[in-house]
Amino acid sequence: MSKLDGIAPEVVERYHLDRLPFHQAATAPDELMRLRGARVVVTGGGGADLGQAIVHRFAALGAHVAALDLDLESAQRVADEASKSWDAQVFAVKADVTDWNDVHSAVNQAAESMGGIDILVNNAGGGLKLHGPFVDIRPEDMRRIVDLNLFGVLFSTRAALDHMLPQDRGRIINIASEGGKISLDGLAVYNSCKSAAIGFTRNLARELKETRIGAVAVCPGVMVGPHALARFSGEGSEASIAVLGSSYDKLTAGRFSLPEEVANMVAFLASEAGEYVNGTAVSVGGGLSD
Numbered sequence: 163m164s165k166l167d168g169i170a171p172e173v174v175e176r177y178h179l180d181r182l183p184f185h186q187a188a189t190a191p192d193e194l195m196r197l198r199g200a201r202v203v204v205t206g207g208g209g210a211d212l213g214q215a216i217v218h219r220f221a222a223l224g225a226h227v228a229a230l231d232l233d234l235e236s237a238q239r240v241a242d243e244a245s246k247s248w249d250a251q252v253f254a255v256k257a258d259v260t261d262w263n264d265v266h267s268a269v270n271q272a273a274e275s276m277g278g279i280d281i282l283v284n285n286a287g288g289g290l291k292l293h294g295p296f297v298d299i300r301p302e303d304m305r306r307i308v309d310l311n312l313f314g315v316l317f318s319t320r321a322a323l324d325h326m327l328p329q330d331r332g333r334i335i336n337i338a339s340e341g342g343k344i345s346l347d348g349l350a351v352y353n354s355c356k357s358a359a360i361g362f363t364r365n366l367a368r369e370l371k372e373t374r375i376g377a378v379a380v381c382p383g384v385m386v387g388p389h390a391l392a393r394f395s396g397e398g399s400e401a402s403i404a405v406l407g408s409s410y411d412k413l414t415a416g417r418f419s420l421p422e423e424v425a426n427m428v429a430f431l432a433s434e435a436g437e438y439v440n441g442t443a444v445s446v447g448g449g450l451s452d
């Protein structure tokens with residue numbers, strides 16, 4: 163007996179009632195969070211902060227992971243460490259997400275190696291150390307920030323959709339920022355790209371609503387990974403610590419986060435347990451944007 167018995171077929175079809183995941187009620191939540199055999203592409207997967215944390219989280223949950231990065235050596239290091247730590251299939255692919263042809267060929271290569279793509283995490287991004295008042299940012303630097311933080315997301319997503327649309331299944335997770343929801347000093351161009359990534363996620367999800375492909379954004383606040391921690395000591399540390407002050411005072415969590423805490427949310431949203439979180443931007447910022 164089906165839970166849909168007695169409901170008119172046209173109603174079932176019109177509202178996709180047959181897509182309701184009834185089996186979830188009888189499945190343990192930790193089982194719903196497993197990603198065994200999922201085929202995942204993580205851009206910027208060679209990153210020492212969030213990139214590696216996401217790759218490790220997926221590998222730990224049993225996924226196959228392609229770490230795409232401009233820096234092949236770093237991506238290879240992350241892939242080797244994650245494969246070894248979690249007995250997982252993780253490999254590195256060189257890619258520049260700002261280059262349409264390059265990212266398409268890297269995504270196609272990843273899909274060929276894994277037999278398809280189920281999940282794309284658009285993680286590659288960053289302020290390119292171009293923090294400062296808007297009026298002081300040179301036009302060529304504005305373009306570099308937009309290329310990486312907006313075009314990188316659009317191009318990688320478009321490349322992954324070539325694989326997700328034919329299978330009518332997939333998940334696109336865009337790493338935005340709490341800065342995409344609020345104003346912060348010296349980050350006008352970068353934060354605008356993150357606002358755009360949130361808007362893109364919302365609109366993409368709408369366009370994909372008749373498919374089984376979902377899109378969601380994740381907004382980190384201030385993560386203190388190995389790079390940030392290294393800046394808190396030694397020469398120039400006063401400036402790095404001073405920048406933290408204004409963010410810290412806004413935090414309700416009373417501390418910054420580790421990249422792994424953001425990666426936990428990415429893994430949850432990629433799993434069946436997080437599937438219904440769609441078209442929105444989830445803050446993992448310790449209250450920074452609230």
Ligand SMILES: NC(=O)c1ccc[n+]([C@@H]2O[C@H](COP(=O)([O-])OP(=O)(O)OC[C@H]3O[C@@H](n4cnc5c(N)ncnc54)[C@H](O)[C@@H]3O)[C@@H](O)[C@H]2O)c1
Binds near residue numbers: 232
């Ligand atoms: N660091 C933070 O506190 C923070 C806060 C909010 C949002 N974010 C966002 O989180 C994401 C990860 O940032 P992170 O600081 O943790 O860095 P990360 O450790 O994930 O490193 C980023 C990686 O992206 C790669 N990359 C750079 N340009 C590329 C390109 N053109 N093509 C392919 N790869 C490229 C770099 O080589 C690097 O390995 C970014 O989107 C960033 O904007 C970071």
